[in-house]
Amino acid sequence: MNESIKLKKATYHLYTFLISKMISSLGANVYSFGMSMFILSITGSAFSFAANLIFSILPRTILSPIAGIIVDRFSRKAIVLTGQAGTALIITGLLVYSLIFGLSIPAIYVTTVFYSICSTFTGIAFTASVANLVDEDRIQKAMSFNQLSLSIAGIGGPIVGGMLFGFLSIELFLVINIVAYVIAFLLESTMNFRLYSKEQGQEQKQESMISSFKEGFAYLKTKQVISSLLWVLLLLNMFFTSVNVGIQFILVEKLKMEYTLIGFVEAGAAIGMLVFSIYFAARSNVKFPLLFSKRSILGMSALVSVIAIPLVVSFSSGVNFVYFFMVMFLFGSLGVLTNTPIGVLLQKEVDENYRGRIFGILEMMAMGMMPLGTLIFGVLYDLVPAQYILIVSSITLIMIVLVFLRRSVLEMAHPELKEKRIGNLETAEIIK
Structure with missing residues (x-):
């Protein structure tokens, strides 16, 4: 064509x-x-x-x-x-x-x-x-x-x-x-x-469903960057549930915010998503998607602990409303800044014949963590002060990102970063 x-x-x-x-x-x-x-x-x-x-x-x-x-x-x-x-x-x-x-x-x-x-x-x-x-x-x-x-x-x-x-x-x-x-x-x-398909024809594979599923996991083992990314997303979905469960508990039970205002606070996330989705649609392609997403996830992880501040320092009801609206706006914004580059990376890095299985595994991991996280944090918020849960969750999230998206993983995803680092080291040696 x-x-x-x-x-x-x-x-x-x-x-x-x-x-x-x-x-x-x-x-x-x-x-x-x-x-x-x-x-x-x-x-x-x-x-x-x-x-x-x-x-x-x-x-x-x-x-x-x-x-x-x-x-x-x-x-x-x-x-x-x-x-x-x-x-x-x-x-x-x-x-x-x-x-x-x-x-x-x-x-x-x-x-x-x-x-x-x-x-x-x-x-x-x-x-x-x-x-x-x-x-x-x-x-x-x-x-x-x-x-x-x-x-x-x-x-x-x-x-x-x-x-x-x-x-x-x-x-x-x-x-x-x-x-x-x-x-x-x-x-x-x-x-x-199939406009941009690289496969000449859709082959009907004869192996069983279990064999096909195992083949998908075997493929993941050959893609360390994608494997690390999936583990990050799995654990993030687990610990970010602390916000999903905690935000309404804090607004209703701790700060006694009016229900109408809570609705506007929750809309802040969707507004943030809208604004930054338009931004991404208009801007040029991100050069290093995984590095970009890592920084966004770290921002979201730090933001979790920010939710705890009004529980430690007393604000007026008006200030609480503005504060939490901005927090949710930032969550929505950073969510787009995280998800869009990751989506682009997966589309480009995963072979066409494996995309369904990889996205299926990703969906299973994401959805599977929601009920478990909701149960765990639902119990914790009844037993432990909310600010402690949020601060520990924030620190844990930052550690997860730093471990699973360490420099070596970023350089595997973007070899140009390694070349740039080596070039900087060589320049430093020359200066010495």
Whole structure:
């Protein structure tokens, strides 16, 4: 195919990717918010609400590695379209059920499980396809567009969901979600998922699922940089849960902040994501992605201990609000500054035939740490003063980054850094 035609198609993919991801992400957030409000309005039970969250997390944790294997074996476009169609059909099933029998909590739980299954396959297939959809120079822009869609969905989901849930019947609410996924399906059906593929054909491998999974781990052993990065992300997800669990506990129980203000504080993270996603979409490619991400993670790690300051020094309610809004804004900003370069690095460093399995393992690690971290820190916050938990977590996070992303790992990822260091040493010797 002519290179200019490929570039035009890549440009089309870039913006179609943004629109379809924005629609599906916004739809997911609107659906999640609406169903949560429905469960709470019917039961008034926090446990029932939490159960729906568990039914969303468990399928993703269990099925992510399986989804990764399937993504590496079969057409990624077919998997994405099947997942989007499946999501639309699942919500349609819930709509039909509600029209016949009335909406019930068990029906929502069953829908959530299948909804999560479909989104797991769609998400991993889409992520593993980014480097095939656009040229290498615009992978960073595509990854920043992905973050942009998530941040807009994070801000708009609760707003749109609240408006729809408040003014429309639950049936019409579901119809709007179905339409959103149908539009995303139609947009994605026009995309060529093998535009920049380096493989001549998608080979149907004959080994078993277990053998394929083992092959993915064997591949990881040959990629020390990626292995170190996965361990960092696994442990980070564990210890950053101290913030996810602790922030609301601190704002509500310790500082007695008004609920309306807490909502604005939490929106600060999504606003930070939005601002810096736009920044990444506009700026030139990061020269040393892993080094850039290391500095951002260190900033986030230090920021964890900053949350403890209002627990030690008394501020007014107004100052507390501004303080925590800025902290959450910085968390969202640094999250984008961390995730986008890492996403670019993985897209470029992981071989096309292994991307599904690597992203599947990454998803499993990330999702698997959330319930465990929530349980551990949920217990700790009831037993230990919050400021001690945050300071210890901050120090632990910094140590994890310094150990797993040490200079030798950075130089493996970016050989230019080693050459630069050797050049500086030689210059120093000459000066002596």
